[in-house]
Amino acid sequence: MPPHRVVVLAVDGVYPFEMTIPKRIFGTAQAPDGSPLYEVLTCGVHPGSGPGTVRTDADFSLAVDHGAELLSTAGTVVIPPFVGCGDDSRGADALRGLDDARDSRGSDALRDLRGADGLRGVDGLRGVDGLRGSTNLRDADGLRDLRGADGLRNLRGADGLRNLRGADGLRDSRGADSLRGSRGMDGLRDLRGADGLRGADESVAAGGSGDEWLPPLLAAALDRIAPGVRIVSICTAAFALAAAGRLDGRPATTHWNRAARFRAAFPQVELRPDVLFVDDGDVLTAAGVAAGVDVCLHLVRRDHGSEVANRVARLCIVPPWRDGGQAQYVEQPVPSAESTGTAGVREWALEHLHEPLTLAALAAQARMSVRTFSRRFRDEVGLTPLQWLTAQRVSYARKLLETTDWPVDRVAAAAGFGTGASLRLHLHATLGVAPIAYRSTFRATTSTASTAHAVQATATSAVREV
Incomplete structure (x- = not known):
């Protein structure tokens, strides 16, 4: 029997540390004969199939050998967090549009969309060339009077767009007649679409939007996963699973610092904000970085028992086991020097x-x-x-x-x-x-795995002798 295939799904803006946890944990697990128990591969979310490039939230990008088509072959899928997923200050679309923004003439602050408070949620500016836009941008409270843009009428109360007059990036956009977008229409066409300001009022209330949490390419990628395949989210990637409806009526967790936003956005999910991870059978959610290690070790233990999981933990020099129900946030994780610890x-x-x-x-x-x-x-x-x-x-x-x-x-x-x-x-x-x-159950599982590895080793030996 071939090793169990784990596919890590990397989205633009992925956090590289969390992305490598599955490879480190699952890739270390071995059968008694030394053969690997898991095959860990990484696929990107990009148009088309095959190799591609995935941007990280750091100052580098990653070349991946597979596209989302690999998901159809997975036994377990792990989704690490990415920029914009549960984060109200940066969006994945804004990250992808940085290059266009940097070339926008007359818009100083658009050199760094991630740091511009005035454009905090404006993913729709990805294709705007130089903000060749509104005659009234200098005096607009919340883009109140953008001609032809009905979707922006009520943004006056949105914190991110309330005071555009003070935003460096929009202060000097004199002489522009319209916000001509990359889709060939005057104004910000289809503001309710994936790259616009969809549901601005809801976005402000919940701290983000479904399109940030579940970009269209990611939604299409998730549809490739076969029924019954295990899906694991790490940290705020739970927002993507929830937005896709994968957590409806199920228990789940996410990072404690995003719990309130998660609960407001997804009341249909049974949120458990105080635990390290939640195992609901074929869907598992982990709270953060270290909890990502915990949930991967938990799956190794679930699949192959404590002895294999403990060996993996020893080799990786991490705690061999932390209960998923353990609290996420500990006020004083390290005792002070003058106190006696436990x-x-x-x-x-x-x-x-x-x-x-x-x-x-x-x-x-x-x-x-x-x-x-x-x-x-x-x-x-x-x-x-x-x-x-x-x-x-x-x-x-x-x-x-x-x-x-x-x-x-x-x-x-x-x-x-x-x-x-x-x-x-x-x-x-x-x-x-x-x-x-x-x-x-454990004996049956390990016996089957050992027999399969033995048969495979024997067959390989026979082929070599021939």
């Missing part, structure tokens, strides 16, 4: 999971009162001490179920649950399965 207690607890650890015992080990210990633990970890302890015990029990033939009661005792009944309760609450079912 890291030492956590390390000690991992070595004593089989013991009946209580909150009082953990606090005593830290030489703190229960109240102080609980507060500092939550500040550092984002979970209560007992929530964290239960999660570690479940993780250790999973590893024992995967790697040993121990009876359930023995696994429960070793992990600190005391009884098989307690293990069953906690494992079912976490994974939705009983210990025996989990072991059987």
